[in-house]
Amino acid sequence: xxxxxxxxxxxxxxxxxxxxxxxxxxxxxxxxxxxxxxxxxxxxxxxxxxxxxxxxxxxxxxxxxxxxxxxxxxxxxxxxxxxxxxxxxxxxxxxxxxxxxxxxxxxxxxxxxxxxxxxxxxxxxxxxxxxxxxxxxxxxxxxxxxxxxxxxxxxxxxxxxxxxxxxxxxxxxxxxxxxxxxxxxxxxxxxxxxxxxxxxxxxxxxxxxxxxxxxxxxxxxxxxxxxxxxxxxxxxxxxxxxxxxxxxxxxxxxxxxxxxxxxxxxxxxxxxxxxxxxxxxxxxxxxxxxxxxxxxxxxxxxxxxxxxxxxxxxxxxxxxxxxxxxxxxxxxxxxxxxxxxxxxxxxxxxxxxxxxxxxxxxxxxxxxxxxxxxxxxxxxxxxxxxxxxxxxxxxxxxxxxxxxxxxxxxxxxxxxxxxxxxxxxxxxxxxxxxxxxxxxxxxxxxxxxxxxxxxxxxxxxxxxxxxxxxxxxxxxxxxxxxxxxxxxxxxxxxxxxxxxxxxxxxxxxxxxxxxxxxxxxxxxxxxxxxxxxxxxxxxxxxxxxxxxxxxxxxxxxxxxxxxxxxxxxxxxxxxxxxxxxxxxxxxxxxxxxxxxxxxxxxxxxxxxxxxxxxxxxxxxxxxxxxxxxxxxxxxxxxxxxxxxxxxxxxxxxxxxxxxxxxxxxxxxxxxxxxxxxxxxxxxxxxxxxxxxxxxxxxxxxxxxxxxxxxxxxxxxxxxxxxxxxxxxxxxxxxxx
Numbered sequence: 001x002x003x004x005x006x007x008x009x010x011x012x013x014x015x016x017x018x019x020x021x022x023x024x025x026x027x028x029x030x031x032x033x034x035x036x037x038x039x040x041x042x043x044x045x046x047x048x049x050x051x052x053x054x055x056x057x058x059x060x061x062x063x064x065x066x067x068x069x070x071x072x073x074x075x076x077x078x079x080x081x082x083x084x085x086x087x088x089x090x091x092x093x094x095x096x097x098x099x100x101x102x103x104x105x106x107x108x109x110x111x112x113x114x115x116x117x118x119x120x121x122x123x124x125x126x127x128x129x130x131x132x133x134x135x136x137x138x139x140x141x142x143x144x145x146x147x148x149x150x151x152x153x154x155x156x157x158x159x160x161x162x163x164x165x166x167x168x169x170x171x172x173x174x175x176x177x178x179x180x181x182x183x184x185x186x187x188x189x190x191x192x193x194x195x196x197x198x199x200x201x202x203x204x205x206x207x208x209x210x211x212x213x214x215x216x217x218x219x220x221x222x223x224x225x226x227x228x229x230x231x232x233x234x235x236x237x238x239x240x241x242x243x244x245x246x247x248x249x250x251x252x253x254x255x256x257x258x259x260x261x262x263x264x265x266x267x268x269x270x271x272x273x274x275x276x277x278x279x280x281x282x283x284x285x286x287x288x289x290x291x292x293x294x295x296x297x298x299x300x301x302x303x304x305x306x307x308x309x310x311x312x313x314x315x316x317x318x319x320x321x322x323x324x325x326x327x328x329x330x331x332x333x334x335x336x337x338x339x340x341x342x343x344x345x346x347x348x349x350x351x352x353x354x355x356x357x358x359x360x361x362x363x364x365x366x367x368x369x370x371x372x373x374x375x376x377x378x379x380x381x382x383x384x385x386x387x388x389x390x391x392x393x394x395x396x397x398x399x400x401x402x403x404x405x406x407x408x409x410x411x412x413x414x415x416x417x418x419x420x421x422x423x424x425x426x427x428x429x430x431x432x433x434x435x436x437x438x439x440x441x442x443x444x445x446x447x448x449x450x451x452x453x454x455x456x457x458x459x460x461x462x463x464x465x466x467x468x469x470x471x472x473x474x475x476x477x478x479x480x481x482x483x484x485x486x487x488x489x490x491x492x493x494x495x496x497x498x499x500x501x502x503x504x505x506x507x508x509x510x511x512x513x514x515x516x517x518x519x520x521x522x523x524x525x526x527x528x529x530x531x532x533x534x535x536x537x538x539x540x541x542x543x544x545x546x547x548x549x550x551x552x553x554x555x556x557x558x559x560x561x562x563x564x565x566x567x568x569x570x571x572x573x574x575x576x577x578x579x580x581x582x583x584x585x586x587x588x589x590x591x592x593x594x595x596x597x598x599x600x601x602x603x604x605x606x607x608x609x610x611x612x613x614x615x616x617x618x619x620x621x622x623x624x625x626x627x628x629x630x631x632x633x634x635x636x637x638x639x640x641x642x643x644x645x646x647x648x649x650x651x652x653x654x655x656x657x658x659x660x661x662x663x664x665x666x667x668x669x670x671x672x673x674x675x676x677x678x679x680x681x682x683x684x685x686x687x688x689x690x691x692x693x694x695x696x697x698x699x700x701x702x703x704x705x706x707x708x709x710x711x712x713x714x715x716x717x718x719x720x721x722x723x724x725x726x727x728x729x730x731x732x733x734x735x736x
Contacts (some may be wrong), residue, residue, distance in 0.1 A: 012069040012092040016300070017341040018061045019054040032059050032138065036119075040139040052140040056121050059138070067117045067136070068092075074396060075122040075139075077423035083392040084413075085120075090389070096612070098385040100418035100574065103615035108132065124298070124349075212592035272354045275335040286331040293338060293347040293365040294355035297396035300344035302377070303329070305394070309376040313369055319568040343393070371403035376407055384536075399426075404434065404444045411451045418577065418614060420458035428454035443491060443519050450498045457501065460660050462508035469502035487603035491530065493536065496525045500540045507547055508661075510702035516547035533571045535578065538564050542582050549585070550703070554592045561586040575613050580606050581620065581683075587627050596635050602628045621663065622651055626666055633669075638676055645670035659697045661704065665692050668708050671715070680718045687712040 028044075032055070035042035044052040058072050071088040075081055087094040088105035094111050094552035103722045112118055112134040119136045131137045280287040293301060307322040319491035320328065329345065332338035339346045356363050374397045379387035385481035391413045398406045407430050432450045438445050450638040452466035500522040505513030521543050541564045548557040565586055568579035607624035614621050629644035649670055650662040667690040674683035691712055694705040 001351050011067055012088070013064070014087075014091070014343065015064075015070055016057060016343065016346065017073060017339070018346060019057055022054050022058045025051070025055055027056070028055055029059055029062070032056075033063070036138070040086065040135070041131070041139075042174055043141055044140045044426050047142060049348075053123055056123070056138045056140055057260075060119060061119060067119045069118040071114065071118070071120050073120065073122050075125040075127075075299075077396060077399060078127040079414075080395050081122070082393070082419055082422055083388075083395065083417065086417075087389055087392055088118075091202075097388075099613050100149070100577070100615070100618075102418050102618050106615040106617065109365070127199055130498050152191060153556050165547070186290055191384060226468055238669075242334070272337075272351055275337055276355060276358060279331070279337070280334055283328070283331050285316040286328040288338055290327050290332060290347075290351075291355055291366045292317075292370050292373070293332075293345060294352040294359070295363060295370045295401065296347075297373075297400040298347060298349050298352060299396040300341065300391055300393070301397065302344045305344075305373050305377045305397070309373050312372050312376060362681060367401055369711045370397075371401035371406065374398055374401050375403050375406045378409060382409055383416055383576075387418060389412070404430075406453060407446055408444070411448070411455070415451070415454060415458065416577075418618065420455050424452065424455035427455055443494070446498070447470040447494050450494065450501055453498075453501045457504055457508070457529040460656065461664070462505040465501060466505040466509065470506065492529050496522055496529065497536060498523070500536070504543050507550070508541065508699065509703070512547045512550040512703070516544065516551060519544040519547055533567055535572065538578065538582070539570070542578075542585060545589070546585060549589055549592070549730075553586070554589055558586065558589040558593055561589055575609050577613065577620070580610055580613070584610075584620070584624055584627060587717070588630070591627070591631050591634055595631050596631055600628075600631050600635070617651065617655060619652075619656065622648055623654070623662070623727070626669070630669065633673060633676075638673060640671065642677060645673055659693050661694075661698060664708075665704060666692050668704070671708075672711060673712075675715060675718065678716060684712070684715045684719060687715055 032042055032044065042653050044056055044414070046052045060072075064070060069088060069092055069154060070084070072083045073081055073505040081731060082105065084100050087093075089104035089111075091110040092099050092108075092111070094107040097479040099107075108118075109132050112132050114173060117136075118132075118134075120131065120141075121138045122131075125139045125141050161401050174345065182310050231665040258529040276287070276290070279290060289306070292306070303325075307325050310318055310320060310322065310325070312318070317328075329338065329340060332345075333340055335350050337347070339348075339679050359366055374394060376388075377394060377397075379390050381387060382391060391410065395410055407426075411423050411427045411430070414420075414426065427448055431445065431452050434442065434445045434448055440446075447469045453468040456462070456468070465541065469478070474629045499518060500629040503515050503522055505517030519540060523537065523540040526540050527536060545564065546558065548554075561582060565579065565582045568582050572579050583602055587599045587606060590596075603624060606708065607621070607628060610624050625644060629641045629648065632638075632644065633641035645666060649666045651664065652660065652666050654664050667686055669692065671683045671686045674680075674686065687708060691708050694702065694708055698705055
């Protein structure tokens with residue numbers, strides 16, 4: 001029998017090309033390996049140009065056989081890291097490409113917890129990272145002390161595994177064990193039925209105790225070795241350059257061209273300046289390309305960003321054919337100014353800085369052209385999951401160029417991908433910047449305010465959303481004179497979005513009557529301007545149905561939701577988060593109308609789809625588990641319902657915090673189930689705690705507070721009128 005041949009080890013990887021000029025650094029490589037084997041993580045620290053990226057790349061390439069996956073992440077914008085990690089899960093086949101970021105991150109976390117060996121390299125980290133336990137992690141930073149702590153501004157990567165509550169819910173009530181079945185939402189439609197309120201489960205540990213690997217200059221013998229590799233003949237004397245790897249590599253590239261004397265290289269930055277001057281003199285089209293690269297992000301730039309839109313550029317670069325474009329790239333690499341890889345062009349930050357200094361006032365013009373290229377390269381539809389990898393690749397360049405239309409669409413893409421933390425962080429920065437530069441009434445500022453409000457709503461912050469959309473009612477009354485004009489139509493659509501977002505915030509804060517009127521106005525406007533099948537129209541219809549439900553018109557709400565579910569399935573698809581939100585609301589409405597069998601089938605189908613698309617710990621998935629508990633309770637399975645409610649309460653407390661309205665709705669539902677089962681004292685304790693938290697969070701006039709107060713009074717009657725226990729001081733901490 002012949003010996004079996006083992007298949008080659010396949011590593012899922014997006015590593016950039018290896019630095020062919022890497023020399024020496026054996027001691028540093030050993031330190032990295034030792035730190036990873038000891039604690040699974042390390043920091044490579046040193047100033048720009050010292051070679052920290054090359055060192056991490058070299059370690060990854062040398063150690064590839066030790067891992068199942070190696071993923072390179074550009075971490076200079078912390079809110080973009082989650083999307084890059086999701087791409088790793090897609091590439092490894094751990095998640096379907098149509099699922100959202102939280103589901104992909106959960107799949108990656110589960111794979112690592114199950115023994116998959118992953119190496120994650122976060123390059124150019126500026127904010128304190130959050131990382132999956134079990135993976136090997138390398139951070140590259142300018143200095144360990146420069147990491148910014150962002151407790152107030154979590155990113156999507158910082159939100160996968162639930163946080164523990166600061167204070168337990170209902171002291172004296174036993175904490176339920178984990179069950180094979182997951183939880184479900186309160187018996188009412190979700191607080192925000194849009195797809196934007198997805199929050200990933202938190203599974204990351206803080207990376208404060210990393211072993212640090214400080215990086216110094218090259219040894220003289222390593223510098224000589226690098227020069228011998230690149231420059232024919234005896235190595236030149238370049239003592240003035242020092243031993244910074246970037247400066248030495250740049251000098252070697254110039255000297256290899258043969259027309260630059262080594263005496264011209266008098267400082268670490270001289271080589272870059274000479275290369276830029278020669279390029280500008282001899283290769284003006286390549287010099288233009290370098291200027292564009294300098295105002296883009298230091299992340300890889302897809303080559304087709306240029307080749308598909310060369311007609312947008314002035315000459316001489318604008319007159320280059322796509323075929324001849326690649327010769328310009330060869331020129332830039334020969335000068336040591338740009339590196340190439342399968343993911344595109346990479347320009348070192350020191351080169352970018354040098355070019356921008358030389359551009360002076362022309363930098364803004366160059367950035368405008370780069371913004372046009374990026375906008376033209378964006379996918380037309382951020383709602384299409386097949387386009388998300390492209391959005392992830394272009395996101396850093398959208399922010400670097402400052403293109404406002406592209407940045408707005410990027411925030412919407414993050415919301416669609418169920419990344420509200422990242423969307424809120426990015427939208428808050430952009431809104432503040434545009435507010436200062438453009439003013440409150442500029443259309444772009446107002447548009448971004450609505451996007452930011454939607455992110456706040458998704459995170460359970462309706463008061464912030466209300467403030468951002470306050471002028472909405474006045475906006476809706478202003479009808480443009482020329483609706484056939486594309487700009488006027490777009491302006492009215494944005495005003496309707498603002499009105500609908502404002503209506504959702506009003507409803508979430510307890511005023512269902514006013515919310516109903518606002519949603520009705522938004523729906524009428526959307527039908528007039530956008531038609532019955534537009535996603536904005538469907539979203540406005542869901543908001544109106546939710547208000548009708550809360551006002552007791554269950555039949556009218558069910559009829560409207562049935563039509564919306566049918567249209568959403570046809571227009572958006574059965575697995576779209578908006579479709580699933582409408583189906584979930586319909587299941588709740590059917591339950592209230594007594595149609596339990598149909599509600600159970602619809603809820604079970606929605607739950608299955610949400611677990612796949614959003615992940616098992618997503619708030620909307622928990623909402624479906626809560627709905628399932630409510631249906632089981634209504635059908636008489638009260639023991640099972642109580643168990644599900646307990647599980648939901650535990651998970652929502654961990655994920656959303658003990659004071660979140662959805663957590664408190666679940667606590668109320670559980671207390672009702674406990675009362676029905678004769679557990680009056682635990683129900684009373686839970687109701688007291690819930691009422692205290694609701695009074696502090698939503699106020700005494702909110703309908704949910706009133707419902708809990710009424711249930712508590714019933715519990716007191718069951719206990720023979722026992723006086724209420726002394727009220728504990730409400731916690732005055734801020735929302736986490």
